[in-house]
Amino acid sequence: MHRTGELYEQYRTLEQQRETASLGMWIFLSTEVLFFGGLFMTYTLNRSTYPAIFSEASKTIKLSWGAINTVVLIGSSLTMAMSVWASQVGKRKLLTFMLIATLVLGCLFLGIKSIEYHDKYVEHHIPGWNFQFEPGADAATNAHTQLFFSLYFGMTGLHALHMIVGAGLLLWLIKESLRGRFTPEYNTPVENIGLYWHFVDIVWIFLFPLLYLIDRH
Amino acid sequence: MPREHYLNATYGIRSWLLTTDHKRIALLYLASVTFFFFVGGAFATMIRIHLLSPKGLLVTPETYNKLFTMHGVAMIFFFLIPSIPAVLGNFLLPIMIGAKDLAFPKINLLSWYIYLIGGCFVLYSFSTGGLDTGWTFYTPLSSVYSNSAVTPAVLGVFINGFSSILTGLNFIVTVHTMRAPGMTWFRLPLFVWAQYATSIIFILGTPVIAITLLLAGMERMFHLGFFNPALGGDPILFQHLFWFYSHPAVYIMILPAMGVVSEIIPTFARKPIFGYSFIAGSSIAIAVIGFFVWAHHMFVTGESTYAALTFSLLSYLVAIPSAVKVFNWTSTLYKGSISYDTPMLYALGFIGLFLIGGLTGLFLACLGLDIHLHDTYFVIAHFHYIMVGGAVMGYVGGLHYWWPKITGKLYPEFLARIAAITLFLGFNLTFFPQFILGYLGMPRRYASYPPEFQVLNVMSTAGASILALGYLLPMIYLTWSMRYGEVAGPNPWPGTGLEWRTPSPPPTENFEVTPEVTWEPYDYENRPDLGLDVKGAPALAHGDD
Numbered sequence: 018m019h020r021t022g023e024l025y026e027q028y029r030t031l032e033q034q035r036e037t038a039s040l041g042m043w044i045f046l047s048t049e050v051l052f053f054g055g056l057f058m059t060y061t062l063n064r065s066t067y068p069a070i071f072s073e074a075s076k077t078i079k080l081s082w083g084a085i086n087t088v089v090l091i092g093s094s095l096t097m098a099m100s101v102w103a104s105q106v107g108k109r110k111l112l113t114f115m116l117i118a119t120l121v122l123g124c125l126f127l128g129i130k131s132i133e134y135h136d137k138y139v140e141h142h143i144p145g146w147n148f149q150f151e152p153g154a155d156a157a158t159n160a161h162t163q164l165f166f167s168l169y170f171g172m173t174g175l176h177a178l179h180m181i182v183g184a185g186l187l188l189w190l191i192k193e194s195l196r197g198r199f200t201p202e203y204n205t206p207v208e209n210i211g212l213y214w215h216f217v218d219i220v221w222i223f224l225f226p227l228l229y230l231i232d233r234h
Numbered sequence: 235m236p237r238e239h240y241l242n243a244t245y246g247i248r249s250w251l252l253t254t255d256h257k258r259i260a261l262l263y264l265a266s267v268t269f270f271f272f273v274g275g276a277f278a279t280m281i282r283i284h285l286l287s288p289k290g291l292l293v294t295p296e297t298y299n300k301l302f303t304m305h306g307v308a309m310i311f312f313f314l315i316p317s318i319p320a321v322l323g324n325f326l327l328p329i330m331i332g333a334k335d336l337a338f339p340k341i342n343l344l345s346w347y348i349y350l351i352g353g354c355f356v357l358y359s360f361s362t363g364g365l366d367t368g369w370t371f372y373t374p375l376s377s378v379y380s381n382s383a384v385t386p387a388v389l390g391v392f393i394n395g396f397s398s399i400l401t402g403l404n405f406i407v408t409v410h411t412m413r414a415p416g417m418t419w420f421r422l423p424l425f426v427w428a429q430y431a432t433s434i435i436f437i438l439g440t441p442v443i444a445i446t447l448l449l450a451g452m453e454r455m456f457h458l459g460f461f462n463p464a465l466g467g468d469p470i471l472f473q474h475l476f477w478f479y480s481h482p483a484v485y486i487m488i489l490p491a492m493g494v495v496s497e498i499i500p501t502f503a504r505k506p507i508f509g510y511s512f513i514a515g516s517s518i519a520i521a522v523i524g525f526f527v528w529a530h531h532m533f534v535t536g537e538s539t540y541a542a543l544t545f546s547l548l549s550y551l552v553a554i555p556s557a558v559k560v561f562n563w564t565s566t567l568y569k570g571s572i573s574y575d576t577p578m579l580y581a582l583g584f585i586g587l588f589l590i591g592g593l594t595g596l597f598l599a600c601l602g603l604d605i606h607l608h609d610t611y612f613v614i615a616h617f618h619y620i621m622v623g624g625a626v627m628g629y630v631g632g633l634h635y636w637w638p639k640i641t642g643k644l645y646p647e648f649l650a651r652i653a654a655i656t657l658f659l660g661f662n663l664t665f666f667p668q669f670i671l672g673y674l675g676m677p678r679r680y681a682s683y684p685p686e687f688q689v690l691n692v693m694s695t696a697g698a699s700i701l702a703l704g705y706l707l708p709m710i711y712l713t714w715s716m717r718y719g720e721v722a723g724p725n726p727w728p729g730t731g732l733e734w735r736t737p738s739p740p741p742t743e744n745f746e747v748t749p750e751v752t753w754e755p756y757d758y759e760n761r762p763d764l765g766l767d768v769k770g771a772p773a774l775a776h777g778d779d
Contacts, residue, residue: 026334026335026743027333027334027335027336027337027339027412028412029748033411033412036411037337037338037407037410037411037412040406040407040410040411041337041338041403041404041407044403044406044407044437045403047437047438048399048403048437048438048440048441049441051437051438051439051441051442052441052442052444052445053445054441054442054445055441055442055444055445055446055449055475056445056449058471058475059449059460059471059475062468062471063460063466063467063468066466066468067466144456144458145456145457145458146456157466160459160464160465160466161466163458163459163465164458164459164460164465164466164467167452167458167459167460168460171449171452
């Protein structure tokens with residue numbers, strides 16, 4: 018693929034290239050919605066089958082970590098939105114700063130998540146790995162709480178994987194932004210990776226109440 | 235032939251493996267789907283030989299389970315689904331809309347590598363213990379009880395899904411943003427509409443099968459319980475999620491073939507297509523309604539009567555846009571100047587076989603009848619009429635139709651007609667007896683059968699050997715024609731689309747100058763540049779032999 022300046026050879030204008038990339042990202046995100054959709058469907062069915070077990074299992078997850086992480090992630094969406102704005106108005110230093118802030122917040126989220134995972138490991142709540150809901154729990158309770166934790170790890174794990182990919186993309190953005198590549202005329206990557214980051218954030222906004230807030234009032 | 239074109243613009247293995255030219259990627263796909271077609275075909279051959287005798291001739295029942303499973307997995311996920319979109323669609327879509335390439339050429343190449351990685355996983359599974367779950371991977375057989383190599387196969391199909399998603403994404407974006415000046419939505423060739431509709435299913439359906447198979451794979455690897463009733467999970471949930479993709483996937487296979495037929499018929503009837511906007515709209519309608527019929531695969535799972543009734547009704551509805559297409563194709567033929575060149579033989583064969591396949595689909599959508607026909611050979615015959623009689627006929631017909639564009643050479647017409655007729659006869663002899671077998675009650679997936687079914691089974695196997703010959707012939711003469719075929723020229727039939735206004739084979743950038751479209755699609759009457767006297771006798775593509 019050859020490109021002249023920022024324009025790749027298959028496009029006629031920069032405007033066309035920008036529209037194309039943006040549409041591509043939106044369509045990619047719609048595939049992501051359906052990808053997570055399968056998990057949400059599985060969650061819905063299992064929770065409606067075992068409502069009591071799900072609320073009991075949910076209470077063993079520490080609410081504080083989840084709440085802190087929600088704030089951290091929403092904060093990172095704010096800094097991401099600031100980066101997009103900074104790239105549009107050509108504030109290069111602010112752009113780099115905001116991208117780094119987003120990355121730091123993202124890593125903080127992942128760090129807290131790994132503390133939570135470690136807690137679950139200590140409590141024998143890792144599905145398929147010496148799983149024991151509580152000492153002396155009967156086989157049915159163990160099986161059904163294990164369903165909850167399979168979904169917990171499946172959903173938050175897939176979400177964390179998306180965060181890790183996002184962190185990689187942010188690293189690349191920071192590198193390019195330090196080189197001064199993004200200008201008010203060309204900032205498509207910042208915009209698109211921003212969209213991705215917000216999507217990952219929104220997924221968490223759904224995961225947090227579904228996994229942490231069942232029956233807590 | 236032009237002196238420089240996409241095939242000889244650059245040389246060497248790297249120039250192919252790292253190419254971002256959609257036309258070269260199409261050829262990479264052509265080679266790999268053909269490989270999987272013969273892998274799947276080899277399993278089918280063994281199945282048919284085995285069923286020559288009531289007790290089974292060739293293998294143990296356990297091995298038989300593996301044969302039909304591996305036949306299905308290879309054919310569906312690695313041949314039928316990518317065949318027309320990734321080969322013909324990849325090659326033609328940008329040219330048909332007057333673009334230099336797809337919107338995301340690197341992602342296009344990436345999708346081929348993902349396909350290859352998925353394919354390697356599946357071949358690994360086939361060669362280390364095989365796979366015996368049925369192509370449907372139903373749980374808990376696949377997640378708990380099967381002793382075959384399920385995990386690599388599930389991962390392979392999971393990975394391969396992303397290749398479909400990326401192709402679909404690329405096509406949709408390309409159609410939206412890369413059209414040449416003057417190429418409005420209602421001037422798009424119907425093949426492009428069909429690819430667009432297929433891509434909608436790719437992007438909305440494939441992610442669901444991906445996550446479902448991932449969950450089933452995790453369940454097997456870590457002994458989790460999502461779909462395992464012994465651990466509180468629900469196996470019916472797996473079936474719902476599986477068919478949410480896999481029924482629309484049937485339309486992934488047939489819609490592009492309908493697109494091919496919509497191109498071939500006006501060309502060889504020398505007439506504008508009848509009801510352009512209805513054919514275009516029916517493609518979209520099939521893609522949309524196709525998402526709401528999945529549970530007709532599950533009438534015998536004990537789902538609620540109301541759900542079954544709704545899904546039955548919706549399944550009838552999806553037949554309407556398909557019928558719209560068939561009526562429009564036939565109306566196009568009416569009073570046309572028809573020539574029976576090879577692609578036309580495939581297109582006409584497609585209409586007949588698809589009609590039978592589609593109508594028998596309505597039998598199966600009928601609640602009462604489905605209880606009798608469920609899991610019998612009737613179902614096998616029905617979907618082979620759609621997938622082999624429909625999708626493969628469309629694919630092979632399309633390959634012939636655009637072969638001169640792809641290679642710059644004509645295939646030997648006489649031999650090609652013989653092959654088309656052989657395929658048609660062989661196909662019917664193979665699968666029509668299976669309708670009767672199914673109606674009489676022979677269940678699918680059994681390694682043996684009562685002796686009174688032998689005659690029909692022997693007929694079916696005889697048909698399969700004719701069918702195999704019908705596939706080998708094009709394989710041989712198409713390869714031969716790449717070197718020795720007659721030079722085709724830019725527009726041998728002649729066709730009306732943009733792809734026929736560039737040299738054969740096209741240059742790497744497709745067009746020397748970006749074309750500007752000023753004519754309506756399939757308009758034979760106002761196109762003096764085609765050199766046709768449309769009111770009088772049609773000029774023939776090559777000597778009518």
